[in-house]
Amino acid sequence: MSHYYKRAVKDILENRFQNLVTIITIAFSVLIVSAFTLFFYNAGNIINSWKQGIRIMVYLSEGITKAQQLDTKYRFAEIPGIQASRFISKQEALELLKQQLQRQSLLLGNLKENPLPDAFEITLKPSSQNYERLEFIAKRLENLPFVDEVEYGQRWMQGVSAVVNLISITGYAFGSLFLLASVFIVANTIRLVLFSRQEEIRIMKLVGATNRFIKTPFYIEALIQGILGSLLGLIFLYVVYLFIGTYFKWGITAKTVNICFLPYDVIFVIIISGMGVGMIGGAIALKQFLKS
Amino acid sequence: MSHYYKRAVKDILENRFQNLVTIITIAFSVLIVSAFTLFFYNAGNIINSWKQGIRIMVYLSEGITKAQQLDTKYRFAEIPGIQASRFISKQEALELLKQQLQRQSLLLGNLKENPLPDAFEITLKPSSQNYERLEFIAKRLENLPFVDEVEYGQRWMQGVSAVVNLISITGYAFGSLFLLASVFIVANTIRLVLFSRQEEIRIMKLVGATNRFIKTPFYIEALIQGILGSLLGLIFLYVVYLFIGTYFKWGITAKTVNICFLPYDVIFVIIISGMGVGMIGGAIALKQFLKS
Amino acid sequence: MRIIKDKNAIIRMFHVHKRYGAKQALIDISLDVKKNEFLFVNGPSGAGKSTLLRLLYLGTSVSEGQILVDGINLARIPQSSIPYLRRKIGIIFQDYKLIHTKTVYENVALVLEAMGKKKVIIDKKVKNVLLTVGMKSRQDALPPTLSGGEQQRVAVARAIVGDPKIILADEPTGSLDSESSQAIMDLLEKYYIRGATIIIATHDKSIIKQPDAKVVELSEGRLLSNTKI
């Protein structure tokens, strides 16, 4: 085995130009796919933080007791999809409203009594954060005793839902496309390199080399190329990430959007995939050339 | 010239495998870059439609005359960056507020008189839709006579500004990356193909062929490959676009987000670039091989 | 057709035909080669000499007929056993077939590496055989930097380094002056004396000097004669 390994390393050094092209092609392919992954990973995070904002207001009937209020809160547990509930008293609600109205809050200046009801603010589990579930949950909430009215930001929800759908469909579609493209490009680059080494392979067969003897070093080569290429691509991406990160922080200081690099497990998968694609590309080409 | 063209076509047919690899590599590269362009083209459109929402409210002093109000409107023209202004009377404003408050509008039920001021809603030119300009314009508006107060959605603006910045910086960074990667991949694929045809080139030189005689068919080949590859890539993208489009429309029926395909001039530029990249990649490789 | 087993024949060809498309390269060839025979296949350009050798190492397959090599029916041999067949056969190709990107040493060593021999043994054998063909001093050169005759000598070295039972030589002296030529023929004779079976395809009758050699004549794909000189 160490003999095969030595032959592979020697081969890489002897065919430096072709190996370099292969490694850099893998690097760029990994770069494209992982850049895309990074983008959608962060976009996904941002979208999730928006989704957390999906909430239902449950307005309680006027003049209910503390016990009835608690009773209602317990009943929420029976409805699947609800993550948490928070009680908002009528006083709190008025304060919030005044804040929201900003300038127009002077309208509320001459109120004698607070006409707002007590309410619960309900947040949903991630799996229920879509329009259909939302409507269903709202219906069930409406039927609870002591509940006067249920409100949820219909139009806003539809808008966000649309954007989220668009982004995730586009993400999956383009992601698969880019992956497909990269796999194809890498596999074909390797085929092209092997194509130019057909004669060598043919001669080796003629002097009594088994397929295994011929293939193994190529596989080891593909493995090394895959690792080096993937690492190079990821390093390149990290540099770009740092650049965007600093530029971004420098430009504005919003805490609302937090970008971060790919987690370790994703990086690991990318490197393994790089290796896999190289080996599969090599395997297809070798099979083809070893036949003739 | 027609002779060169014939040789190029013959060459393509003779080296079908390598040409196919090149064309498909170009197609995938074009696909990656143009998919990205398409994504950001549409994202850009959506962001623009958000930005159109950037507006400044100018509240007028109480009890001004119609003439003073018109005078104010004329003065807006002196401030660069303002696109349009719309007068909103106090009655209109109250109606709007009631709509916005939805459920809480019962708070306004017992108002004896409308305490809201008359106002102008001002929209900005695209070039002025950033936070710095906004603040500057607001300052100038505040100093106009008959203007009581100026309001603009500060926090909201900062949020959008952040997202817009992030998306456009990421877009430019990844766009250039993908472009770079594609150019490199295509150029190297062509170099790899020419590498395997070095011997042929060398023999042609030995029997008295000029560099021009050797190069021209390769250039024509690269041109044809570039066109075919780009078209293939764009067609592939269009299919994906249609797929996303229908899936998207089927899933929800929001009119807020309108996606559309790349405009003709961009398509034209992409095809020209595909050709260009092929030719440049070929030129570099040929120069290298013709020297030795 | 029954194949008669012959303990003494290492190669048996029965009514072999070979067509390349419409071209009839070999027509109804029947030929036995005894163990430890020295056989010349003679004939003009395009007669089918290389094709005949090619059939023996499965460089191509017959269109009709049967071939036995060392008791193995070539029509029945599984794909995976072909390398083991080829290790019994040392081949000097007419166009040398050296790997251009590997040195002379590596080209020759490849045969033994493929057999899985140990590094020290490989090193000893390769250096020894390169010395025999007079190419020891150029062992680190790449084939394209060698003269035609030098390449041919490397091809000879590669064919004999594995101590094959059978040596197939396709114009082994075509690019060599008479002196180097004689040296190569002497070398092949040495392996013959050691017990190998040698088949040489050549258009050049002047290299046929072995008194006990058998000569067959090919002409336009047909076997003409079967004579001793």
Next chain:
Amino acid sequence: MRIIKDKNAIIRMFHVHKRYGAKQALIDISLDVKKNEFLFVNGPSGAGKSTLLRLLYLGTSVSEGQILVDGINLARIPQSSIPYLRRKIGIIFQDYKLIHTKTVYENVALVLEAMGKKKVIIDKKVKNVLLTVGMKSRQDALPPTLSGGEQQRVAVARAIVGDPKIILADEPTGSLDSESSQAIMDLLEKYYIRGATIIIATHDKSIIKQPDAKVVELSEGRLLSNTKI
């Protein structure tokens, strides 16, 4: 060093040395080849015959010394003029150097296409020359499907199709039986009679039959003799 012009010499070599790295392939060669001369460069394997020819078509450049070909100093020729020099020279390479992916016809036609000749003229000339070397019937074959001798005949056809002033032939009959061999030599003689200058590198003295041929002997890079047979 002054170069003496000689109206009759088409090739002049003055104290030419050629080194490949440490290897001295040619040592102090001075040689004049007259217009319309028939010259054999003879010598054993590795003597430097191919190297000598290679210098004449700028396949490689001298390490020392000067060469004039048809009045052109090869050291001064601009890169862009090399193709025009090569069109004056027909070369039969020792390893044929046929393009494997082009047919026999295309390989030969290439020379004329590069010269910018018309299609009808090319067609006539190519078919004619393929007929002369006996390869007309294989004109659509790819070189790897040809026998060694057939490839060599295609190489000869390509060398003469452009009616060159000078023909350089490196072992032009190495893969050919004596009959085909003689045919090729006769062909070269025909061009000689028409006025071409012929230089043949060979290790095989038996092909030297021309009564008025000049023979020079190379040995380990040195010019030994300068004799007529």
